[in-house]
Amino acid sequence: MKRIAIDMDEVIADFASKHLGVYNRDFGESLTLQDVQGARLWHARPELANEILSYLDHPDFFRDLDVIEGSQDVVRLLSERYEIFITTAAMEHPASFTAKYQWLTEHFPFLSDRNFVFCGDKSIIYADYLIDDSSRHFARFSGTGILYTAPHNIHETGHIRVNNWEDIRQYFLGETLL
Amino acid sequence: MKRIAIDMDEVIADFASKHLGVYNRDFGESLTLQDVQGARLWHARPELANEILSYLDHPDFFRDLDVIEGSQDVVRLLSERYEIFITTAAMEHPASFTAKYQWLTEHFPFLSDRNFVFCGDKSIIYADYLIDDSSRHFARFSGTGILYTAPHNIHETGHIRVNNWEDIRQYFLGETLL
Numbered sequence: 169m170k171r172i173a174i175d176m177d178e179v180i181a182d183f184a185s186k187h188l189g190v191y192n193r194d195f196g197e198s199l200t201l202q203d204v205q206g207a208r209l210w211h212a213r214p215e216l217a218n219e220i221l222s223y224l225d226h227p228d229f230f231r232d233l234d235v236i237e238g239s240q241d242v243v244r245l246l247s248e249r250y251e252i253f254i255t256t257a258a259m260e261h262p263a264s265f266t267a268k269y270q271w272l273t274e275h276f277p278f279l280s281d282r283n284f285v286f287c288g289d290k291s292i293i294y295a296d297y298l299i300d301d302s303s304r305h306f307a308r309f310s311g312t313g314i315l316y317t318a319p320h321n322i323h324e325t326g327h328i329r330v331n332n333w334e335d336i337r338q339y340f341l342g343e344t345l346l
Numbered sequence: 347m348k349r350i351a352i353d354m355d356e357v358i359a360d361f362a363s364k365h366l367g368v369y370n371r372d373f374g375e376s377l378t379l380q381d382v383q384g385a386r387l388w389h390a391r392p393e394l395a396n397e398i399l400s401y402l403d404h405p406d407f408f409r410d411l412d413v414i415e416g417s418q419d420v421v422r423l424l425s426e427r428y429e430i431f432i433t434t435a436a437m438e439h440p441a442s443f444t445a446k447y448q449w450l451t452e453h454f455p456f457l458s459d460r461n462f463v464f465c466g467d468k469s470i471i472y473a474d475y476l477i478d479d480s481s482r483h484f485a486r487f488s489g490t491g492i493l494y495t496a497p498h499n500i501h502e503t504g505h506i507r508v509n510n511w512e513d514i515r516q517y518f519l520g521e522t523l524l
Contacts, residue, residue: 173470253470259459265443281437282466289460292351292431294472295487310472 169251171295172340173285173311174243176256176268178301178318180276181223182234184209190223225262235275238333244278244345246340252279255293257302258286299336303327314339347429349473350518351463352421352490354434356479356496358454360412362387366457368401384501402439409445410456413453422456424518433471436464461479475514477514481505492517 176184184201187209192198195216210217223229232274246252254276258268263285272284290298291308298305299314303324306313312331314336315327355361363388370376373394381390388395391396401407413431424430432454437448441465450462468476469486476483477492481502482490493505508514 171470253467255470258464259447262444262447262459265447265464266440269437269440269443280466283441283470284437284466285470286436286443286464288458288462289431292349292433292461292463294470302428304515 169249171251171253171297172246173253173290173293173295173298174301175256175298175300175305175316176254176272177233178232179316180236180239180243180254181230181271182228182236184319186229186233187220187223191220201319205284205319208320215337225263227263228267230264231271233271236333238337240275242333242337243276245337247278250340251283253283253285253293253295254279255285255287255290255295255298257290257305273280287296299330310345347427347476349429349431350424351431351468351471351473351476352435352482353476353478353483353494354432354450354478355408357477357489357494358414358417358421358432359408359449360414361408362497364407365398365401369398372391383497386498389498392435403441406445408439408442409449411449411507414447414511416515417496419455420515421454423515425456428518429461431456431461431463431471431473433465433468433473433476435466435483436468477508478498 174180188199188201191209203222210220213220243252254272256268258264267328273281290305293309296311297314298309298311299316301316301318301321303313303315303321306327313327315321315324315329317329317331352358366377368377369387388398391398415418421430432450434446436442453458463471468483474489475492476487476489477494479494479496481491481493481499481501484505491505493499493502493507495507495509508517
């Protein structure tokens with residue numbers, strides 16, 4: 169059975185919307201995801217980078233992220249034909265461990281927590297595919313990297329790209345209906 | 347550069363001694379590690395298994411484990427010639443995430459936290475070697491498993507075995523002096 173590793177933030181968990189929301193609320197702005205296309209929020213407001221990044225050190229930041237549309241249904245479908253692991257670079261934000269674990273068990277209860285991986289450098293992941301919004305993880309990955317479109321990566325080329333979970337369903341399951 | 351994945355509990359962190367210590371304290375026993383050779387503590391006292399295992403769900407249990415003798419010096423030496431990852435089955439005790447992270451940054455500050463992996467099923471680990479006290483992780487591991495001797499595994503055969511960190515130094519570095 170082939171194995172698919174799936175990132176969390178921006179792939180199954182809607183990180184950017186919440187981050188933009190709390191930023192707008194606290195700094196009196198009304199930026200949209202369109203406004204930050206091609207960059208991270210902290211690159212768009214470099215003078216506030218420290219404050220913007222500090223949100224991510226709050227233990228609860230990652231607990232109530234919205235689920236990316238279609239991810240639950242398609243991951244469930246994929247799990248019938250592939251071995252699924254959730255692989256998140258949680259070491260970048262150690263305060264997030266518990267929130268990320270709870271989020272996964274709440275929204276993906278059909279996956280075993282034995283298949284959750286909190287790591288940093290994803291070259292340690294042994295899988296046939298890695299679906300991720302950060303292409304830097306593909307450079308030393310031993311399998312096939314699949315770039316999941318997120319605001320910050322829309323200008324990147326050179327990778328297999330999927331724009332949504334319907335694209336992923338098509339890629340792995342072809343015409344199989346949900 | 348070849349890669350070595352190293353488990354935490356019973357390999358670099360002295361799990362069994364603390365577990366036995368808190369059990370003896372609370373249940374008025376004076377078991378020694380010799381008394382539990384070939385078994386886990388909860389197998390030696392099956393009628394108390396729930397209580398014995400519940401210690402591991404305390405957020406601080408893993409924070410003050412002693413460092414296994416020689417592990418710091420040899421890991422530092424190995425890190426000059428090998429890529430080192432610490433790979434621990436932390437998903438079995440989700441309350442342990444923060445304590446394990448803090449323990450690693452305190453006792454192995456020369457390793458990057460990008461090379462820490464909290465997982466469950468270690469077949470996800472992509473490495474040339476895995477040093478672990480639980481041989482079950484070797485069955486689907488893609489590299490070479492190396493069994494680190496712990497009280498519970500002393501009767502196991504069929505694996506490359508090391509009894510201490512000097513054995514590991516010899517295995518990987520031969521006559522290189524510390």
